[in-house]
Amino acid sequence: MSSEIVNKTSMKILIVDDNKDNVELVCQVLEDEYTLITAYSGEECIEKALVEQPNLILLDVNMPQMDGYETMQKLQRYESTTAIPVIFASAYYKESSMIVKGLEQGAFDFLTKPIDEDILLAKVRVVRRMMQAESEIRRQKNELQIINNKLESADKLKSIFLASMSHELRTPLNSIIGFTGLMLMQISGEINDAQREQLERVKRNANHLLELINDVLDISKIEAGKMEPVITEFDIVELLRDLSQSIAPEINNKGLKFEVSLPDYTVMIRNDSRRIRQIVMNLLSNALKFTTDGEIMTTLVVEDTQNICISIKDTGVGVKHDDLDKLFEPFQQINADFTKSYKGTGLGLYICKKLSHIIGGELKVKSLFGEGSQFSLLIPVSINTPKFIEKKDHLQDVSIV
């Protein structure tokens, strides 16, 4: 169907019958409401259909030379006529198999001769309504396409903006962090304790700014669905031992006990080591940040042949039961006593939760306000995310083509 909005005059009907009287009759019924074209044979029908592109064809079944069935089959072979609805008209419909044959070949409907005027009008109106609906769908589809194009360009713009923001912020941060580090190295002269303390603060805040940039980039990647796990095989015990060793000095400096309970054998898993490191490091930093006395515990439990569980437990401020849900939402850092705020972007746990899904796992929390919190990261030993499978399928398709 090539024409757009179908109104009284723009809906074009091709009437095909070898009997001129029949054509005349149908024309009389329809001419007030529709634009009519006539043809007196199957061949003429095809010619006119190709040239005129009618919206509907009323096709006589029983014609000399090319009958209605054959005519319809030929119409279906041309791209420009294949979708034009055809209503068969014949006196031979007493046999229901004829009707079925016509419908199975793709006819839209059928009419029995002698043609009842009211039924003819009603059936043509059905086609008209259908075409109006199709035209509406087409209009909406175009609108959606336009919106989709706009969204795509907005998304592209966002990516360009983020990349450029990241670059432009890193450049001055390089000088800030670099020169601070250089002064702390005391190359150009000794610094006193007060100056060291001040410089440490500059350094800490600059690093905090860098974390914020990295978090925002991570979130934009996660939300764009562009973050995919990078799978390798590695020993999770070794990874946790490494992480624990790197954070142990900070925990001890704060006067906290640090207990690490890991299996004394290797546990090889296939997953994204970088993301697991990122999640665990974040959980450990949180435990350290929110615990003033007591201890922090890291444990690895091999749950079964499918899953392992890493848990980080602390004796910190804890979280009220009602606030637990908010914990994994962005920018929702919950202050324990509403007077003291903690440093952080408020994005860490949100990112951890999202990352845990990307690596096929789950991050859960249990907490008692004032007693402490326990975060548990359940990870599959071998990741098989839907995304991963999808990608494989896609590749297979390509190779078949």
Place this chain on the structure above:
Amino acid sequence: MKKILLVEDNEDNAFLFRSLLSLRDYELKEASTGLEGIKLAKTELPDLILMDIQLPDINGLEATKQIREALGDGVQILAVTSYAMAGDSEKCLEAGCNGYLEKPINPENFLQEVDSFIQ
């Protein structure tokens, strides 16, 4: 004495790298554009090039390609860049860099990397 060519357009960052590298016994040459970098690479034949990627005339990736074509594998090229989005390090390595350092750099780590690449 080993020779380092620093290609960096931001004067503050160039000053930082100059200060850090002064802690070592390296001869330092500096360029502030991609074309100047290529020219100096050809005339000075440094052992290591520290290559910024965003530069005024031609970018560090293009400069790296041209230097590789002219000098072959003899020179080490280390990208030191603020381009830190996914895929950026791969782009540097594809262009012919031997390594990739993300800005902001950590001063101690920076010197270690420079030392290891120049060996």
